[in-house]
Amino acid sequence: MSEKLDKLRASLEKEKERRIKINNRIESLERRIQEAEAAEVNEMVRTAKVTPEQLAALLRQSTNTTPNPAALSAVGATIDKEDPDNEDDE
Known part of the structure; x- marks a missing residue:
């Protein structure tokens, strides 16, 4: 295989790993937002x-x-x- 193809494949793998980390971070943030919203609604109901x-x-x-x-x-x-x-x- 050519050196150029090897570099492109390595770059592709690196970006795929990066995408997985970013997707995990997004899921974590979405979950935290959902939990915070639920807590906020709960507090509003209690206050009222x-x-x-x-x-x-x-x-x-x-x-x-x-x-x-x-x-x-x-x-x-x-x-x-x-x-x-x-x-x-x-």
Whole structure:
């Protein structure tokens, strides 16, 4: 085989390995984003003190309107005005 072909094949293998590493990194980042989104939604539900039934009602409402404080009160949920991050400041 020619030296030029050997170099091209070696370069191809190196780039394939690089692509695998990049794809693994992308998958890891996508997974971390999904976990962070789930945690954020969980915190929002806790802050709003929404029961599973109220959450289901809000989700049904959200197909027709944008969720807002009025939608929360319509299903009997309340928004906790206190910032949970500032509880230690007392």
